[in-house]
Amino acid sequence: MRDHGAVLPDEPDLPIRRVLPSVRAALDDRGSAVLVAPPGTGKTTLVPLDLAGHGRVLVAEPRRLATRAAARRMAALVGEKVGERVGYAVRGDRRTGPDTRVEVVTTGLLVRRLQHDPALDGVDTVILDECHERHLDSDLALAFCVDVRANLRPDLRLLATSATADTARLADLLGRTVVAEDALHPVEVVWAPPAKVDPPHGLRVDPRLLDHVAATTRRAFRKRDGDVLVFLPGAGEIAAVADRLRDLPVRSLLGRQDAAEQDAVLRPSATRRIVLATAVAESSLTVPGVRVVVDAGLARVPRTDHARGLGALVTVPVSKAGAEQRAGRAGREAPGVVYRCWSEAAHDRLPARPQPEIASADLTGFALDLAMWGAPGGDGLALPDPPPAGPMTVAIETLRALDAVDDAGRVTARGRRIAGVGTHPRLARALLDGAPVVGAARAASVVALLDRESPGEDLVAGWRRVRDDTSFQQEVRRLRADLGASSSPARRMPDDLAAGLVVGLAYPERLARARGAGGSAYLMSGGTAADLAPGSALTGVAWLAVAAADRPPGRASARIRSAVAIDEATAREAGAALLRTSEEVAWSGGDVVARRVERLGAVPLVERPLSTVSPTVVAAALLDGLRREGLGLLRWDKGAVALRQRLAFARQALGEPWPDVSDAALLDGAWLGPDLVAARRRADLGRVDVAAALRRLLPWQLAGRLDAVAPERVAGPGERRLRVDYADPSAPVVALKVQEAFGWRDTPTVAEGRVPVLLHLLSPAGRPVAVTRDLASFWQNGYPQVRAELRGRYPRHAWPADPTG
Known part of the structure; x- marks a missing residue:
């Protein structure tokens, strides 16, 4: 042949x-x-x-x-x-x-x-x-x-x-x-939407939809001939629907199944059956005997938060193209029917086709393949779509951290070794570096577990559950073969620490320390906050090696999907490349803190106080505190407040070179230069002479003009001096009783005669009766009405017909 x-x-x-x-x-x-x-x-x-x-x-x-x-x-x-x-x-x-x-x-x-x-x-x-x-x-x-x-x-x-x-x-x-023309057999479409369900969120699928899918499947099995193929997004949903149909002949078809179990489903059956399947059954194969398809209308696809290094599977509506593929399973051998668990109107809103994986997936392995081919970044290759620039940059940076590519993006010898493992580069690194420490068998087992769709929240418990699974053991053997000769453990370690070390080698930026004792909140070494699910068996553990986490839209912190309890020593070993010791002088907890800190990425490990610190470094920390907490850290007495208001008015009225004393300008901190250098802590800021510091802002040629431009008081009738309020820099105010303005013909001015003050005229009891910038107009037009209203109420006060005389 x-x-x-x-x-x-x-x-x-x-x-x-x-x-x-x-x-x-x-x-x-x-x-x-x-x-x-x-x-x-x-x-x-x-x-x-x-x-x-x-x-x-x-x-x-x-x-x-x-x-x-x-x-x-x-x-x-x-x-x-x-x-x-x-x-x-x-x-x-x-x-x-x-x-x-x-x-x-x-x-x-x-x-x-x-x-x-x-x-x-x-x-x-x-x-x-x-x-x-x-x-x-x-x-x-x-x-x-x-x-x-x-x-x-x-x-x-x-x-x-x-x-x-x-x-x-x-x-x-x-x-x-x-x-080629369509298949031989027509497929009838039955729209079967549920009454009321919530849309999928992350990995969560509304149980009411699963109830509806099970009921629709039961109805189809009863009313139609042939086997029923049911499309569900993942293994969890298959198990849930199988439980609801446990009185019927149900089989499952998943990518992670043992090959013998898959083969059994793909062989003709002498009796009718219901096959619950993921997207693996959409195309390229025939499930014999199927005449009916029930489609839940959901797909599970990878999504990557490239900024935080978090990747997860999410549940999304199937595309129109995917729905058509699924429906076609019913017409391969004879006329069939598809029950779609959504409405025809909802179908019209579905995306035409699924999003290409390159648009949303982790591109680390993809980038390594391109480097292996001699085309870093994909330059010169006929890719159907170019890789997005941001995720590709993240992928190449990850490969550099793994020593898989050099600075020019070319693959290294270690990169070729990583690629030869035939799994994600992170997992390959964990296998290669973890085997000499924990042993080839355990390293291969943990990596095989991490490569599965859902290893479980407690990864060690999940490891124990799948140890006897045939497909799992087959993958373990393959990974061990990639290692070559088996290596003995360098030291004895319990399973949880061995698993945690391998997880940490794969995802060092997800090594996480508890925030407080006994809680479920953690800080990962990559800087992302993360939380365990309520009631998690891992709650209260001081350190975790996080295998899987995602950050749903609208949440400030990530959700931990899978992790293993470790100790600090294991975290240090797995994340050795992230260990840093630095001297930090910073504003923290409301004051300046000077310390020497050892960190694992973003996670502080050991802190010790610094005894000697440069004054300029302390000044920078104080300025940072001032910017964070505001100008209220300074002591603003009445004189300082009034001076700032007068300077603000001068700037408003005359512009430069009068200084800007807005919050934004003062938070720049330059006006406090000598005072900041002399300060050592928060309390010192409260002793700064703010008025003196403000006066330093005035150029020498303006210092003598301030009293003329923004006088504290203006001359009133007779010998009186009236205080000017500059709280509103666009409208300086003088407040006085109406009788005190008698004999005053014109409104006083400030800004060297450019700006009339705003007069607040008061009753004998101090209540406002009029506001004006044009006193002459007020005497002529407003005063007669004021006089008529107040002379009866205050008969002991003089109310002359002509107050200017």
């Missing part, structure tokens, strides 16, 4: 058969093409078998489950076992042989192979399946293959397949697009 003879069987007769000649022609013409084929048309199985007639075919699938399922289906079509003409390879598991013509691999594994063998010796055609899903590995595999064709293997044929028609960018990169 090593010749280029055809592999394609005569059956089944699926729609894709009618476009196979066009696919071959497109590849013969240009060497690359795009195939658009909806679910159920046969693109995943029949196209590779057909192209195997040209030579060896490598098919890349985005998920391990789909990889194995596609290989099994193709092998069955040609009447053989997996590993003969059709084989597969996933991380830790490969079944191929000397006669293998079609090998199905995960896109991640294809990227690894391209890194080790860019020429892909012995491969004639690469098929990148389900490119519409836009995973990071899929984007990398596409870009690398295009680069290989352009510079190394122009004879390598490249086909990208998509279940959606949104392929403009793919067509730009690969050329001709071939479109």
